[in-house]
Amino acid sequence: MQIGRVQLLEFRNYPTLSWHPAPHLNVLAGPNAQGKTNLLEALGFLVTGRSFRTARSAEIPRWGTESTMLTGELFQIETRRTVRRSLTRLEDGTWQVSGDPAPDWARVIAFGWQDLEIVNGAPAARRNFIDGFAARLHPNHVPTLLRFRQVLARRNRLLQQYPHDTGRLAPWTEQFAAVGMELLGRRRKAVAALQTEIARVYGSLAGTAAKVEVRYVTALGEAAEPEALVAALERRHREEARRGQTLVGPHRDDLAIEIDGVDARAYGSRGQQRLIALALRLAEILPVTEAAGTAPVLLLDDALSELDPIVRAHVMREIQAAEQVFLTTSDVTTANGAAVFHVNGGSVAPA
Ligand SMILES: Nc1ncnc2c1ncn2[C@@H]1O[C@H](COP(=O)(O)OP(=O)(O)OP(=O)(O)O)[C@@H](O)[C@H]1O
Ligand SMILES: [Mg+2]
Known part of the structure; x- marks a missing residue:
């Protein structure tokens, strides 16, 4: 366009x-x-x-x-x-x-100095990056994300107000697991779509054989069913009740970014980190073109x-x-x- x-x-x-x-x-x-x-x-x-x-x-x-x-x-x-x-x-x-x-x-795909955070910032910056990209692939990712945040906030409030009332919590755990797995599924697809392109683009920009790899990191492993998230939450129920917080789910996930097998945060100079951030944005182009036509x-x-x-x-x-x-x-x-x-x-x- x-x-x-x-x-x-x-x-x-x-x-x-x-x-x-x-x-x-x-x-x-x-x-x-x-x-x-x-x-x-x-x-x-x-x-x-x-x-x-x-x-x-x-x-x-x-x-x-x-x-x-x-x-x-x-x-x-x-x-x-x-x-x-x-x-x-x-x-x-x-x-x-x-x-x-x-x-x-x-x-549009925008790159700016704030994107350095994707590489060297907190996990939230990487989650935002994947969600922004996933939204360019599937416009209905944004409503899913908003619904997820609402359900998460509601579930956290219940854990704070009624930490031991499992009956009251159960329907919110179910909803959280359903929308959480939907979100997780889209993020996994988005990361998979980036994988081939990031390796090619970084190599082409840096002019070296160094290889950049991205991987979605979640406590849920390969699980794709909401039941797996429900089970993981039940296993941590005591700790959740004590802390008043939902402890497993896409809001705790991260994106590992590695260069030749080393965490990009620990790797190299600021210029290299900037280049990885730019390469991640340019790696979005092909999958976004395919999705948008x-x-x-x-x-x-x-x-x-x-x-x-x-x-x-x-x-x-x-x-x-x-x-x-x-x-x-x-x-x-x-x-x-x-x-x-x-x-x-x-x-x-x-x-
Ligand atoms: N709402 C606003 N109304 C008027 N001026 C604004 C407003 N918001 C920002 N500016 C001014 O716009 C100017 C230009 O900002 P901009 O960030 O686009 O600069 P730039 O050309 O990208 O500069 P740099 O090379 O430093 O990045 C700044 O001086 C800023 O103070
Ligand atoms: Mg500027």
């Missing part, structure tokens, strides 16, 4: 912007604090209705304004859709996103920084193969076939 003309009104540091990106590689160059990341965020918001950068809607409208509007054209082979979104402050002070639902083939748009924020010139060249080669790419950089990079735009104080101009 591709994003055609876009128009922004009061989005972050853009009072107004009307911009026509190129169909393939767009390099957004400019000094710090000019609006490069903001522009990527706007493109992501246009396509998905949310920010990849913040969950706090109040940050998005330009300071001092109470609403933001985004309009853009999305293309896919023969289909063309105009998408409009607005973010408005309501009387009670909350913010409302409204507009057209995105077409069901529209996907069209290639996703890539939003790559500062993807070249901290990488040496040879690795940068490999990254450029890899992304040339993608469909539409937006790449920000603070130093102008020349890339064959790239459209370079200068971003300066909330305006965008061809270089």
Whole structure:
């Protein structure tokens, strides 16, 4: 898919912007604090209705304004859709996103400095990564995840209020196990879809024979039936009752990321960890393309920084193969076939 003309009104540091990106590689160059990341965020918001950068809607409208509007054209082979979104402050002070639902083939994959957390952060960052990817493969992953969180919160409350009332807990354990296994199944499929691609992409970016492997880690082993989760919870019931917490389930799982068999957190330099994080995002492309029926748009924020010139060249080669790419950089990079735009104080101009 591709994003055609876009128009922004009061989005972050853009009072107004009307911009026509190129169909393939767009390099957004400019000094710090000019609006490069903001522009990527706007493109992501246009396509998905949310920010990849913040969950706090109040940050998005330009300071001092109470609403933001985004309009853009999305293309896919023969289909063309105009998408409009607005973010408005309501009387009670909350913010409302409204507009057209995105077409069901529209996907973006965003990479930013915060993705380093996937490699060196806490397990929650890796669970979020898998869930984000799984949601691009199956849009109904998000409702499943929300339902899972509700059931988990409810079950934890019961464990705190009535730790010894197993009769009261039982139906919630059943529900937890059913939705938990659904979530687990999708995550396992997502990780399986990444496995081949991550090995190929990391090798191609790093230019070495080092092998990156990902593996889903769960206390449930290979089990796929809800009964296995119910049994695991029953085995830990005493400890659950004492701690007032659900101790087994997808909320405790992790993703092992290994490079030549060594945990990536322990391995190598920050540059290498960044490269693994970038490779994980690029490894999403093929499975997401297959699931959506069209290639996703890539939003790559500062993807070249901290990488040496040879690795940068490999990254450029890899992304040339993608469909539409937006790449920000603070130093102008020349890339064959790239459209370079200068971003300066909330305006965008061809270089
Ligand atoms: N809601 C907002 N209204 C107005 N300005 C904002 C808003 N949110 C952020 N900004 C400003 O937008 C500017 C540009 O931010 P952005 O993160 O896009 O910079 P950048 O070009 O990506 O810089 P860097 O190279 O440092 O990453 C910042 O100076 C920031 O203070
Ligand atoms: Mg930035």
